Amino acid sequence: MKNTLDENKPIFLQIKEQLEDSIISGNVKAMERVPSTNEFASFYQINPATAAKGINELVNENILFKKRGVGMFVTENAKELLIQKHQETFYENFILPIKSEARKLRIDKEDLIAMINKEADSNGN
Secondary structure, eight states, rough: OOOOOOOTSSSHHHHHHHHHHHHHTTTOTOEEEEHHHHHHHHTOOOOOHHEEEEEEEHTTTTSEEEETTTTTEOOOHHHHHHHHHHHHHHHIIIHHHHHHHHTTTTTTHHHHHHHHHHHHHHHEE
């Protein structure tokens, strides 16, 4: 967990995103327990209801599930669901704006692909 929270973004959303990132990166695996609302509240010195809001959103999205009396756990297909969701967000937030800007600058598809390939080659990807 990060030690600090960003004042410019709702706390519950930051908690949700931290858990999502931990699952996608593999730091938290399927069927593993995640910190409880009280653990988040204690760690960040926040209201447990705030932490619960972020965690409950993940429950509603079938990323986490509750084991009564035991805690919250990552679902079997959480990583795949999150990757799919983030790929869609990536497309909307990055690809569409790049296409729009490229059109304005009269950069055709082949040149755009060449730019991406050049960057990938320079990073060894």
